[in-house]
Amino acid sequence: MGLSFSKVGIVGGTGGMGEWFANFLEKQGYDVYPVGRSTELTPKMMARLCDVVVISVPIPVTIQMIQTIGPFVKERRLLMDLTSIKQKPLEAMLAHTDAEVVGVHPLFGPVENAEGQRVAICQGRGNSGLKWVKKVFDTGKLKILEMEPKEHDRLMGLIQGVNHFSTLGLAHCIRSSGFSIDEIEKCSTSTFKRRLDRIYKLLEQPADLFGSLLIDNPESLNYIRLYRDVLNEMIPIIENKDHDAFQKLFYSLRGE
Amino acid sequence: MGLSFSKVGIVGGTGGMGEWFANFLEKQGYDVYPVGRSTELTPKMMARLCDVVVISVPIPVTIQMIQTIGPFVKERRLLMDLTSIKQKPLEAMLAHTDAEVVGVHPLFGPVENAEGQRVAICQGRGNSGLKWVKKVFDTGKLKILEMEPKEHDRLMGLIQGVNHFSTLGLAHCIRSSGFSIDEIEKCSTSTFKRRLDRIYKLLEQPADLFGSLLIDNPESLNYIRLYRDVLNEMIPIIENKDHDAFQKLFYSLRGE
The missing domain is CATH 1.10.3660 (6-phosphogluconate dehydrogenase C-terminal fold)
Structure with a gap:
């Protein structure tokens, strides 16, 4: 039985690629909960609430954010990031949560229409989360590149x-x-x-x-x-x- | 009284920017005589015949070509080049002909329509030739930048x-x-x-x-x-x- 990934929270979801991903998922009918500096929803509250937790904050604070909210993302849920580097964020996600883990790097900027653009995906832990990530990018007509983080x-x-x-x-x-x-x-x-x-x-x-x-x-x-x-x-x-x-x-x- | 610049010969006129310039001038009604490796017309014959002699050969053979045909370009005519460097070709033109001299560098590749593109022009000797060069580029709606060769x-x-x-x-x-x-x-x-x-x-x-x-x-x-x-x-x-x-x-x- 697959897991349910309908509520998606995005830390850094009010700007840059986080905002792009929020719009991208909303078009596919998902309930998206963006978290930013000025939202009432905090990262921890969101991490408790959502089925998928996406980290989309600047690289220097990514590991710290993963450490902070990773423990609140429960088993059978998904923790993922959108960072331009993959090895360190993946290691941190695997260390700080029991949830499923996927690393994602969209190889483009926040464009209106990302059809045909490429996205790199690195497997972390579990298959349901990975399957879901691939499904949403497939639906959006992106080219998926599965690769090792290193x-x-x-x-x-x-x-x-x-x-x-x-x-x-x-x-x-x-x-x-x-x-x-x-x-x-x-x-x-x-x-x-x-x-x-x-x-x-x-x-x-x-x-x-x-x-x-x-x-x-x-x-x-x-x-x-x-x-x-x-x-x-x-x-x-x-x-x-x-x-x-x-x-x-x-x-x-x-x-x- | 201005000089007459109606017959234009172009060494290297059968390819690259030479060919581009040939088409550019033909559209303005000039008689253009392109010279290339496979034309019957030789550079020397053309230099004797034409009012304007344009050098558009690769940089390493430009000076040599100027030395060869410069002496055949008579006073009251115009010797000019289209090379991407200007100091050395200008010095060579001034040394090897008594004709008027202008150095030209179109700042673009051989495009179909060069309207709005830029062209650098360096004065060498005389005013009639310079005036003519500026007129043809003006007519073609290019942006002219007059500058020192150095x-x-x-x-x-x-x-x-x-x-x-x-x-x-x-x-x-x-x-x-x-x-x-x-x-x-x-x-x-x-x-x-x-x-x-x-x-x-x-x-x-x-x-x-x-x-x-x-x-x-x-x-x-x-x-x-x-x-x-x-x-x-x-x-x-x-x-x-x-x-x-x-x-x-x-x-x-x-x-x-």
Whole structure:
């Protein structure tokens, strides 16, 4: 017999991906109880009340929140998170609750319509919760990627860590160049304009979101160092004006 | 009395931006004579014949082409180029012809409709040629940026040099990570997917195009080194898990 997952509480449900997930579930007919700083409902009250408890708070406070409310989520219920790293939150959830556990990472921002977007799912404990999570994302027409938490975090060290690190580095380089942003804007190629737009979008978001992706996923540092190392390999080619070596590198990146 | 610029010859006029410029001018009613590897018309013949001679060959052979045909472009005519660097081609044009000289760099790729796109123009010698160049781009509704060649190359060292260098570095990092491109593709966030698309587009193009932007614009190396330096400044913040320092850096990039 399957378990009943009809009441879903979301800590951090009044903003960002928590709010997105609340809307997503409400469209499917679930009773959703979002908890935020200004809601009367507290995380603990919600954890006692709901069949599914979702953690969607910033990475640095995720473990702490799991420790606080995990013990209130009873057996035969489901504790899950929406964090961009998976290993540590899963370990914490397994340690601090007897409920079923699933780790989830939607690989996109809070978009109006997430059809066709991807979501990574890591199994924790139990099958009913996992089945339910897969069902709701299936119903919403998302692409589900089941993976190991360790593997997820390694991939995200590259996909999120290096990505945001290199974009922030470009912003830092522009700011350190001595050019005004007006000069740069005025003379941008169409390709560079797209990178500027990405920088502006990134800098609009909370600092700790990116700080956490770089710092709290221990795999990020490995790939950031790899990025630094390959750049250091490329620089002498330019210093030596070595067109042949550049061509060889370029072809190797093409897989030739 | 203005000079007559009705017959326009383009070396490299059968591909890339040369072909784009040929179509652009033909739409405005000019007689255009494209020269390529497979045309019967040779660069020298064309240079004798035309009122405007446009150099649109890869950067590494641009100076050589200017030296070869510059002397055949007569006084009261116009020699111009479409190269992504401006200082060296301008110096070469001024040295190897008595004609009027203008340096041009369209800040976009060969697009169907270039309305609203930007084009950098550097004055070389004479006013009639410059006036003509500005008129044709004005008529095509492009945004004209008049600038010094040295300033242009400095800006492009950042806008093209660091941009392509960091993108190639990301491609190199992905290839060196041990992940297969299928794994990466499958788990990409929407932001990372856009960077992958840019990598694929870049690697489709000729290797020497990017090699030249990085190597033959001497300003590129300066900004590539600056990029390396700011990354090396950022890495200890991550190594030390210093959320406060990260936040400070993030706010400073926002201009706060």
